[in-house]
Amino acid sequence: MAQAPIPGDGRRAAGLLAPAYLWLTLAVFLPLSAMLFFSFLTAAPFGTESPRATLENYRDFFETPTYALLLWKSIRLGLWVTLLCVLIGFPCALVLARQIRGRAREALFLLVILPFWSNSLVRVFSWAIVLRGNGVLDRTLDALLPFDVRLGLMFTPAAVVIGLVHSYLPYVILTSYLALQAIEDDIFDAARALGAGRITILRRLILPLSLPGLIAGAVLVFVPVVGSFMEPRILGGRFGTYFGTVIEDQFVAVFNWPLGAALSFILLAVVLAILGLSSPVLRRGLT
């Protein structure tokens, strides 16, 4: 419910918000603008020679087709991981929110959040142990199935997807769960009284009413996955070169900070453009 603003409220709100904005400036805006600045230099301003202003780094991206290919590969990775997270996460959230009550729900919730609490490197290396040839997964399946199992998942794009889905699934589960949780139970009774079966209730009530949460979760997954570098590097092996890993290389291996910065901003721009282009669709889902 909208309230008429009280005179003087604006100033007080500004006062109260000031620390938050200060923090945003320090933690986000300053480093980002420094990076933006670097991206227009010939070299990071730490060496002996003094850097000059240039557009070279951005031109590099447009003149080297590999970058665009890798960016496209990263976007595809983002779409796949997001799709899988949604397909797995939403049903989980649905079961958690609508079927399970009391203690069991708390316990399951804890399990969902667990990946958040473990170190991401540990998480990725555990997947390496599970997925590698003759690893935990292969041996388990071998023991269970009568024929020889050699999945050879390690160092494939599938391994990267598995690792990323595991890391980012909680976002979709949590945001969807919160949205599902907010739906009044009575409307399901009302729908059943009107003769609606499960499918109708899911399609006409549950999905539309929880779509905002689902979309929020999808965005939370898609954005970082497109720029991810750790999971691709560790689990992807020779398939593990993505746009994110190239950027990381510029910073930690090649020490070409300006190029790394330029590629980062191109990634940011592309991701924002994708979100912007899909926003009419997303907005329809949010109302």
Next chain:
Amino acid sequence: MAEVSVAGVTMRFGEMTALDDVSLDFVNGGFFALLGPSGSGKTTLLRVIAGFLFPQAGRVRIAGQPVERVPVEKREIGMMFQNYALFPNLTVAENVGFGLRVRHVSRAEERRRVGEALDLVQLSGLGARRPRELSGGQRQRVALARAIVTNPKVLLLDEPLSALDKALRVDMQIELKRIQREVGITTIFVTHDQEEALTLADRIGILRDGRLVQAGPPREVYNAPIDTFTARFLGEANLLPDPLPVPLPDGARLSLTSAAAHAVRPEALTLSPGPIAAAENLLPGRLVSRVFAGSMATCIVAVLGETWKVVARDRDLPQLPENTEVWLGWARADTIPIDRA
């Protein structure tokens, strides 16, 4: 439209028995009000009839068909909930049309019937709104339209008016009665508000601790309550103490039946500063307080160790200081004999 009958229904939740051997018949086209204190099983009975709950014992019939094992989706009922339970993502027209869409009614037919239903609840023209853009009373009407548009066999209402303020509630009561008459649908209505039950229903049933205490036309239940609980629950009742003091105070006289208990309604009493010669029953008491409430006033009087209420038009009650001796008189016909204490 159909008659509904419940026979020997017992519903347990674990150890807790919410309905204990309840038998009730709801006549075709009738308006039945279920009354009872909180936790007496009203909602449970309604949900058993609706098909949300399956009782452990007993029969439920709708239009003669046993439906104990038929789930709610298949029972062809209309139900209205306390908080309306409108679908927030759908428009008013889509809300009302929901049940028709489920039944694969053609779009043209759906539009026509939704229009008719909205006309009936006097909401024509609001079809494109969302529930959150409606007032409480309007949401109420949408919920009602949605419940009856599918021509259900029975309309079930769980305290549908309790969220409305007093004035709007009275309007909606009149409206609900009009629509029920117009549609002629068998209606079962749960309420806390005994006045509402007496106004709306042509039959009422009183539940207590999961048991049906009494059922019948409102006037009959009001005038001949089967026990002191019903007498006190339905309207106000002044109970004569049991046993009566012997001897009665000087000047008192009572002509009673052999019933287990006797009650007098507050509005049947006459209050006077001195003994009333013509009264067939007469008791002395002490005026405790007097409450003015617009047209009517209430006097609280201590009588034979009980606290009685006298209700009358303000100018018919003598202005007396508190703690004065008063006399209460009433006609023999106004004594309500009660079979069970």
